[in-house]
Amino acid sequence: MKARVFVSLKSTVLDPQGQTVRSALAGLGYHDIADVRQGKFFDVTLAEGTPREQARRDIETIAHEVLANPVIEEYRVEFLD
Amino acid sequence: MKARVFVSLKSTVLDPQGQTVRSALAGLGYHDIADVRQGKFFDVTLAEGTPREQARRDIETIAHEVLANPVIEEYRVEFLD
DSSP states (O other), X not given: OEEEEEEEEOTTSXXXXXXXXXXXXXXXXXXXXXXXXXXXXXXXXXXXXOOHHHHHHHHHHHIIIIIOOTTTEEEEEEEOO | OEEEEEEEEOTTSOOHHXXXXXXXXXXXXXXXXXXXXXXXXXXXXXXXXXXXXXXXXHHHHHIIIIIOOTTTEEEEEEEOO
């Protein structure tokens, strides 16, 4: 079983990395780029034979407690199979 | 118009960040996690009025030349509207 956890800064939080990419792109002549925000994702593979329900619970807990910082970040979990 | 560019290490390339997350999770008791690989994504917003065709071309070029390092990374572009 595989899951993908997307982690991004909350929309109210400044994203300096994204702003740097945006201004670099403007410097390269891409003036049609209005905004860039960067995030990260984690492709998590669970051991074979993990019960589906437990896997879902674990991934949710891991996303909330380990992969994302809920103070400034939000996350979304997608189960791939 | 919005696009999301996913960038991840090629599957043949070692991912030390992902491995660190994986071993941290094992240390926390999550032994059902077999593998973790980390990637990043960029949410790109294009200026209003950008012709659709030009926007698509620009995003493809930006993904290939700026956001990803084609030697070790692969990318995928998703247009959100």
